[in-house]
Amino acid sequence: MTQAQQQKQANRFLLLYALAAAGGAISYTPFITLLLPVRITAMVGSGDIEWLAYATFFGALASSGGNILFGWLSDKSGVRTPWIVAGLVLSSLLLLSFSLVDDIRLLVLVMIVWQLAVNMMLAPLTAWAGDCVPDVQKGTLGGLLSLSPALGALSAAFVTLPGLAGPDGRLWLVAGLVAAFVLPALLYGRPRPFPDLMDDTGMSRDAGHDERSATSPFTVARMWLARLLIQISEAALFAYLYFWFRTVDPVMTDARVAQIFSVILVVSVPVALTAGRWADRVNRPFLPLPVAAVGAAVGLLLMALSDTLLSAMIGYVVFGVSASVFLAIHGGQTLRVLPRPSNRGRDLGLFNLTNTTPSLVMPWLTLALVPVFGFSGLFFALTICAALAALLLLTLPRPL
Incomplete structure (x- = not known):
């Protein structure tokens, strides 16, 4: 048994790192989801949807490339x-410079550069966990990472509280929150060193072409593709959820959709923490992943078959909790399967493509299916995606 398996990282670092990772989510969630659309609408009025598409598309490209580069x-x-x-x-x-931008083309340019800078922080921050957290705690780490989307969403709600701050003041609030969440881990985390986690020699012996190896190319490819399939499903729901709920019940409001989303975020955190700690305790690191993928498939199938608002909400909650748990646990266990510590940041950047690629795939999938088959057709297709993700993960090396 290696030193990294015998010892554990200090709980202080795990908690502070989880907050820092949440700070990473806060760095972009409020701005991209709320502050940027409002700013673009104020600048161009009726052309806001088109320019928002340009800004988010080129920003996603910069994010993808920047994550790989800085990793x-x-x-x-x-x-x-x-x-x-x-x-x-x-x-x-x-981020603060957006308050000085008064030209929409310049805003898109600043958006690209800002995304590069954000990923200068995010890429090494993600890789840092792989440097410091041994395999026996990666399930717990994944559970703690479930805090990121929850706190990202809460930060968006906080900075937009009526009367709290104006458009420019909200940018200062976001910047302050990010610093408050990220800096404590850098200043006070003081992680214990684990030389084995940084040793290419020991890792590479297991990283050949033996499919049974946890670090084989086959395992890495299955982990990557499974996450992509779940992310495609989540991206489609994120963009079109409100419109689908309105087809089920025309009186459905955006506030009620937001409340359902909040319930999912709150429930997902303890579920992910429990699943991650259980996986560590019984040494079944990957087992929660196919279970969560099956849960996502069941939720999507319920949504495809829903004809009442209650059944639609139940289906979405099942999918939302399952997908959130999947993505959190997957984030921790991805660090287990990367073959070479010396390329950890770069390889995590390649895994990050599973977060950005769905935004390019999802619109075409939706346009191809919804006009012909309705939202039920889309959800049946996404059910197949989630089921394929579960099947891919069930073939991972034992012990699951």
Whole structure:
């Protein structure tokens, strides 16, 4: 048994790291989901949807490339925290600079540069967990990562509270929240060193072409594709959920949809924490993943068959909780399967493509299916995606 398996990382670092990861979510969630659309509408009026599409599309491309680039640079430099600090400072300054932008084309350009700076912080921050958290705690780490989307959504609600701050003041609030969540881990985390987690030699012996190896190319590919399939399902729901609920019940309001979404976020955190800790305790690191993928498939199937608002909400809650747990646990266990610590940041950047690619795939999938088959056709297709994800993960090396 290696040193990394015998010892555990301090709980202090795990908790502070979870807050830092949540700070990463706060760095982009309020701005992209609320503050950016409002700012674009104020600038261009009726052309806001088109320009928002441009900004988010090119921003997603910059995010994808930036995550790989800065993950790779943090690998080559051999340090993570200086990159995290630099990204935190630059992304905060660029976020505040949006208040000075009065031209829509310039806004798109600043959006691209801001996304690069955000990923200068996020890429090494994600890889830092792989450097510091041994395999026996990666389930717990995944459970703690479920805090990120919940706190990201709560931050969006907080900064937009009526009377709290104006449009420019909200940018300052977001920047302050990000610093408050990220800096404690950098200043006070003091993680215990685990040399085995940084040793390419020991890892690479298991990383050949043996499909039974946890770090084989076959395992990595299945983990990547399974996450992509679940992310496609979640991206489709995120964009079109309100419209679907209105087809089930025309009196459905956006406030009620937001309440359902909040319930999912609240429930997902304890479920993910319980599943992650259980996986660590019984040494079944991957088992929660196919279980959660099956849960997502069941939820999507219920949604496809729903003809009442109650059944629709039940289906969405089942899907939402399952998908949230899947993505959180997957984030922790991905660190287990990457074959070489020296390329950890770069490889995590490639996994990050599963987060950005669905935004490019989802509109075409929706346009192809909904006009012909309705939302039920879309949900049946997404059910197949989630079921395929479960099947891919059931073939991972034992023990699951």
